[in-house]
Amino acid sequence: MNSTSAPIVEARNLTVDFAAGRGMIRAVCGVDLSLKPGETLALLGESGSGKSVTLRALMRLHPKSAKIGGTIQVDGEDVLALSPSALRAYRGKTVSMIFQDPGLAFDPVYRIGDQIAETVMRHEGVSRAEGRKRGLELFERVRIPSPERRLDNFPHEMSGGMRQRAMIALALACRPKVLLADEPTTALDATVQIQVLLLLRELQREFGLAIVFVTHDIGVAVEIADRIAVMYAGRIVESGACRDVIRNPSHPYTRGLLASRAHGTLGKDERLHAIPGSPPDLSAPPPGCAFGPRCDNFIETCAADVPPEVTVTTGHMARCFRLGALAEQAEPLAAE
Numbered sequence: 001m002n003s004t005s006a007p008i009v010e011a012r013n014l015t016v017d018f019a020a021g022r023g024m025i026r027a028v029c030g031v032d033l034s035l036k037p038g039e040t041l042a043l044l045g046e047s048g049s050g051k052s053v054t055l056r057a058l059m060r061l062h063p064k065s066a067k068i069g070g071t072i073q074v075d076g077e078d079v080l081a082l083s084p085s086a087l088r089a090y091r092g093k094t095v096s097m098i099f100q101d102p103g104l105a106f107d108p109v110y111r112i113g114d115q116i117a118e119t120v121m122r123h124e125g126v127s128r129a130e131g132r133k134r135g136l137e138l139f140e141r142v143r144i145p146s147p148e149r150r151l152d153n154f155p156h157e158m159s160g161g162m163r164q165r166a167m168i169a170l171a172l173a174c175r176p177k178v179l180l181a182d183e184p185t186t187a188l189d190a191t192v193q194i195q196v197l198l199l200l201r202e203l204q205r206e207f208g209l210a211i212v213f214v215t216h217d218i219g220v221a222v223e224i225a226d227r228i229a230v231m232y233a234g235r236i237v238e239s240g241a242c243r244d245v246i247r248n249p250s251h252p253y254t255r256g257l258l259a260s261r262a263h264g265t266l267g268k269d270e271r272l273h274a275i276p277g278s279p280p281d282l283s284a285p286p287p288g289c290a291f292g293p294r295c296d297n298f299i300e301t302c303a304a305d306v307p308p309e310v311t312v313t314t315g316h317m318a319r320c321f322r323l324g325a326l327a328e329q330a331e332p333l334a335a336e
């Protein structure tokens with residue numbers, strides 16, 4: 001990663017609202033994100049915290065009914081102002097996405113090699129043979145065994161781990177600059193998960209990709225990310241370099257995430273049992289700090305206002321009125 005280069009992804013004061021009954025749900029409230037080429041940012045938080053909605057907004061994949069505010073600049077383009085044709089080029093050539101379920105990326109009735117070739121042909125105007133050649137190179141690169149033969153597979157003919165690799169190949173087919181990853185390893189068993197994370201790290205170095213990686217698993221975030229942004233109820237409540245956030249977790253929610261992780265590997269449904277209570281109903285969020293009702297350090301001020309960003313150390317911030325008091329109680333957490 002080049003620490004002096006300008007950001008390739010920059011979102012400012014991003015908001016996403018959905019109509020819900022007679023009111024609105026604010027799923028993303030004033031998120032700021034900045035990412036340099038070759039850098040990985042993990043968006044970490046429990047279910048419903050707004051991670052996927054944020055990621056989809058960067059891809060402009062939110063439903064038409066959603067109302068989006070703020071600004072998104074990617075590789076110098078104003079993403080929210082792209083015309084339909086510019087948006088088609090943007091998706092694939094500038095930014096690409098991988099999912100937990102490769103079924104979202106592949107059409108089950110076409111051979112995988114044809115789908116990769118079609119994507120390259122559509123974006124780059126090359127011949128089918130060229131598209132196929134790119135597919136073969138990518139299958140070799142993501143280490144799919146017998147790549148020539150595997151290109152002729154239908155998606156259901158591959159194992160879960162192999163389909164995940166094929167989806168990564170498809171996502172990289174047009175050499176994007178930014179990869180958006182929505183829990184791509186969550187459904188895989190632990191060994192395959194590590195292999196896919198290592199592969200993503202290698203590809204990132206090779207292609208200089210910037211990656212935004214959504215996960216509910218702090219262990220996965222530590223494995224893949226340079227920086228971590230912790231989301232709660234649509235806001236980033238803590239962010240910083242991975243080592244700073246892990247060594248000195250400053251928001252009570254981040255501490256809860258780390259404490260729950262310290263109890264062992266958690267399944268998707270049993271995560272975060274260490275934090276009592278559940279996230280707020282976004283159609284009627286509590287006043288002030290949304291984490292307040294679950295927080296052991298709650299004081300009246302917390303219900304009065306949304307906490308501002310407070311600097312913990314350079315490049316590390318948390319949104320909490322109690323940072324000073326918490327720092328005094330801090331015990332080093334050895335989660336690395």
Ligand SMILES: Nc1ncnc2c1ncn2[C@@H]1O[C@H](COP(=O)(O)OP(=O)(O)OP(=O)(O)O)[C@@H](O)[C@H]1O
Binds near residue numbers: 025046051052053063
């Ligand atoms: N199309 C939609 N219409 C209405 N509400 C939505 C829509 N998509 C998401 N939401 C709401 O936005 C909130 C944030 O959802 P989001 O999927 O971003 O959470 P997440 O942190 O990615 O969690 P998960 O890991 O479960 O996907 C949730 O309350 C969700 O119900």
